[in-house]
Amino acid sequence: MRIPKLLQAVLVLAGVYFGFIVVFDVILEAVIPSSLLVMYMFFVTAGVFMVFTYDEEGTRELVAPIKALVEDPSKRVWRNIVFVIVPLAAGAGTYVQMQPSFEAPLELRTIHPAPPTTAKIYGKRVNLLKLENPFRKLEKEDPEQFRELVEEGAAVYIQNCQYCHGDKLDGNGPYAAGLNPTPLNFQDVGTIAQLQESYLFWRIATGGPGLPKEAAPWISSMPVWQNFLKEDEIWKTILFLYDYTGHSPRTWGNE
Amino acid sequence: MNRPLPKFGIGLALAAAALTFTGVEQLGALAAEHGEAAARLYPPAPKLSAADYPSIAGVNSRVAVWIFAQLHLWFAAFVLAVPIFVFIIEAIGMRTRDKRYDDMAYEFIKVSITAYSLTAILGGMLLFSLILFYPHLFSYLSTIFRESMFYYALLFFAESAALYIYYYGWHWLQGGFRKWVHLTLGLVLNAVGTTIMLLANAWLTFMMSPAGVDGAGVFSGDAWAAIHNFLWNPINIHRFVANIAYGGSIVGAYAAFKFLTASGPRERAHYDWMGYNANFIAICALLPLPFAGYYLAAEIYAYSQQMGITLMGGIFAWLFIIQAVLIGTLFLSANYYLWCGMGRSDGAKRYTKYIKYIAIVLVGAFLVWFTPHTLVLTNEELKALGGPHHKILGPLGIMPAKNTAVNVMIIFTALSFMFYRRANKVATVPWVKAGNAIQVALYAAGIANILFLGIYHGYFTNTVYKVAASIPQVLTTLVVIAGSIALDSFIYRGGKEVGPLHWGRIPERAQYALFLLAVAFTWLMGLMGYIRSGIRQHWHVLDIMRDASPDAFTPTLGYAANVVSVAAIIFMAMVIFVFWIAQVSSDKTLPAGYWKD
Incomplete structure (x- = not known):
């Protein structure tokens, strides 16, 4: 069975994300900084979508399930579930991000201070x-x-x-x-x-x-x-x- | 007895030398002869206090000068870049006798006319704000550069004359010898524009690497020494190449704007074709740009360890990460546009299967390219690593890894372009398989050499070789690109076309890649311009004239990024105005019953 494109994209992204964690944190025993992982994943996502959308056929196939979910009357139940889950997930994510913690704030440290002349x-x-x-x-x-x-x-x-x-x-x-x-x-x-x-x-x-x-x-x-x-x-x-x-x-x- | 050189003579010689790059030694010798006598005439750099900086109507003087300088520079780059672009396109049109090139070139010179007046207005604003807010600095600089400033102003007459004849005479100077005269006028226009840029570059590089003055800032009288300071040529090269790429990107954005608003397939086809050509020129200039930038940074480091470290290892290091992200964005969007453009050909299917591999390499190299030297670590991560050093990511944070990554990105961008070119062709030579095998071997050997140079010289030799290894890396990249283009031209000699190219058959999102290219370029220029200027820190002229104004401190990165971003938005708004006004000039309304018959 051929895997739908949207699922392919999600699987690739999940694979790369967990791949980074397994390779760095487990195999190499040198954790990947979360700040860097976010940056890496942003551009990996951009790369994945570039590959999936450079032609019309691929783009149509990629967005077809999303389009169907929004437009297809037979998917009403799923649509309502997704429309409830997505804002809730976004809200939960925001809450977790904004929640005060005891962690010291991140610091941009300069390794080499510039010397005077x-x-x-x-x-x-x-x-x-x-x-x-x-x-x-x-x-x-x-x-x-x-x-x-x-x-x-x-x-x-x-x-x-x-x-x-x-x-x-x-x-x-x-x-x-x-x-x-x-x-x-x-x-x-x-x-x-x-x-x-x-x-x-x-x-x-x-x-x-x-x-x-x-x-x-x-x-x-x-x-x-x-x-x-x-x-x-x-x-x-x-x-x-x-x-x-x-x-x-x-x-x-x-x- | 030393014979004083007439000031007019120095200035004229300066302009000529800057224009032709010849007569340099002669001019230097004359000026040096003149120098001893002149040294007594010039005062040392003034030692200022906060009271020497006028406060006018509560305006923040640094921000005012910063924004005017930045806007002026963007427009100056625009009006310098577009004629270079137009000249190239006109020449291509003459060579191919394809009138579409000529029409496109004309459409663009029309756009740059409005931009030209905006450049002059913003230049005036910059000049006034410098004189008003930083009178002592301006006075000191104009003592040293009085001749070049005077001839700078005069050169605008020459540029305006060349531009107006070039534009208004476009349809008059057509065909045969007349066309050659017109093209020559384009060359004159570009030569004058470039000379103007070179003179202005001298003033700003003097502030970074002063020459022709002693430790107290007393000018020796040798104007050429002050102009030909340590960082002048590195900036000249970097700006010249960047201007071509910038011109291409702005033209590409214009084409994208017109494509998206096109009323029919014919118009779409025209602006698709225009966007492709603009992107092609932008990419051609973009490929050598990282090398020009690296040369500039290496020269800054060589001139002053302090400026070098401030630039890339110190407080500006994080802006360099943003720079890396934006440069990567340029490469990704340029590649994406090429991949989308393959849809114009019916034969593209043979090559599109390779796109995902190119994307993997490009993104992988991009991740190395922007991995920071100083990682941002949470306390948990610090504990887990046992310190701020990361054994894998640490080595990726320094220049050898970046140089290797960018060379790989450039080679794969060239590969994307090669596939694009091949998409609509079928080779008929009998040795096509052998030719393709040589192509693969060329790319493989080139990449292996780049990796070897980057890893061996980058990590196992001293810094002299580390920096020097970037040159054979660049040469390898250039050999691979030139070699593969040459080989492909032989493979496809006498080849068949799959079918006509379907101009206009490109997804609309590809046009947003062109917008992204122009916006990323603009923002990048603003950020890097700030860094270049900011590494002087509390000096107007490095180590010679101290900035004693209340704004002498280096602002936070967020503040600087905000100022640059606001300026970029203002610039974009003005550019949209320029595009709109160019469109309005060709619109006609026929009011019924308004005029007498």
Whole structure:
């Protein structure tokens, strides 16, 4: 038996919806955010209706059951049932959506706050557009010394940073569960791999209080590390962050 | 001794250089020579306080300038885009000797006449509001750009002259040499219009990436350096390509409007044909547009890490998601229109079975295209994920995934178009099977290469290669498109037609896809224009002249989207007026007994 087009469309949409949930939530064990699922389903629905309505024949077949329900005198009973159920369902949906809850409101968090052009760090005004890691050139010039610096950076990291950012640099340190938002995961390709070293230097040295006035208020419990670490220690830690994760800092020249 | 260059000379040279893109170095050298002496003549950028911004009749100065600038820009894009479109159509008409093209081109230049005066009125409003509300900013900019502003104004005479002769001389300059003269006039009109745009682009890009001034904003006297600033060419390229696509979409909307109100099958056929051609040109320009946009964004990032991050990772990141949704909408509606249009041919059935697969790929790529970098998570979801990082969706939020997705969307849009073209043809060459196999191999190899470049260079190399990999991705896409068109032209050489195309045999909902295309374009331009301007944040001229007005703060995303949306609605209303007035001009009433015999 051939499945009517309207039912086909509904089945496809239901299949995609539950497919997303099964694949993400069950198989991959990484829940799909409900906000994103709504956006995804909106455009999947648009795509499905585009395919079902690009010709007259398909469109007629798709809307025929709806048309019949509204116009066909023999479907009076069904029509009345649907006409009662649809507004009730819409009302129930609205009620559930509008009902006050104890859930904290959703937040549009900015992962990368934009750095200022210049910042006062260690008592000096530095231009973040031009600032470079003084040790980076040793990666090629003196690989042995570079390795030593990376190890020194690792020691600084383990003594100071891993409590929040984790010993695997995945943002999952022992204190991470107590913080909201949770510390940044440096393994993620969307964090330090996207940034220049000067950005990391600014962010580490000036911490949460150094975040820009724009788009305030910020939520960051990052300490102002220039009060606790030496300038060289921050640069060495940055070497370690990139070395351990295997990412390269953002640059504009070739290697 | 340094010889001062006459101001008139600089301005004229500027206009010529902008027009032809030649003589650039010569002009730069002359201006630099002139620069040292001139530097002493120019004041630094003023340091302002809130008292320096006049308050007039309780008007919100930022919103006033914003809306006038946006409306002016939309109309400017319209009057620049339509003549480009008209020129192309007229040239096609001359090549094919099909008078329908000539009639369509004329119909459109008529529409742009009304839009032209509205552009000028809105330009005047923008100028007045800038002078009244931001006098110090205008004064500073006009010190630097005095020559180019003067010649900008003069160029309007040239544009008006070219436009009026082009329009009013349309029926006079017909046939043989006269037609060539007319087409040349169209070229002059477009060259002047483009020069005007390039000059205005220089002023706005100077505000983002100032050049020719020192740290205090003292102008060196080198006008070319100020014009040829870091972001000038990226904006020029992006706007030029976008204007062609925008022109196509507006013309498409006009055709859709006329199709839906057509009184008979003949008229429907005409406007269906017009809508198809407009959509075709819009798609052709739409295909390279994401690359031009990516180039602009990469250059903004290269110029200033701060602006780059504000743009795509910072506070404007969510407007970029809206942008992604709108661009995806453009691709979906353009494809839908093509699929609906296949109904014009009796041979389309052979290809319509592939539409659902194209749709699956397009929607899949679209979902990747708009997956945000920063996910909006409920507390429950945060807990379930163990943090804001999502191991699957996180990597889809960054540019390599987006570039890959958009290239795939472009290739499949080209495939839709190829099926549309094939729908009414039957190949007669003996090697048709081999030809089709090569086509499949070309598409498969191209997509594999795009995926490899996106995944390998996007995630396993550093940012230099990550950004650079977008170029071979684009080239792959272009090679696939050009290669498949070329191959198809050989496969169908001497082929048979299934039957005549049934112009007008297209569902009415396809016309709404054309409306959607124009509306999405307009809204997109407004939102992205705001972002481009807004990433300067509290600077009039980045890092040189600070905005000290009460409105120096960056508004919330919702507020900005509302302003842009209101402006878009005003613009749409004005465009409908322009369409209506073009229709009224051809209506005639014969009042019985009113005039003496």
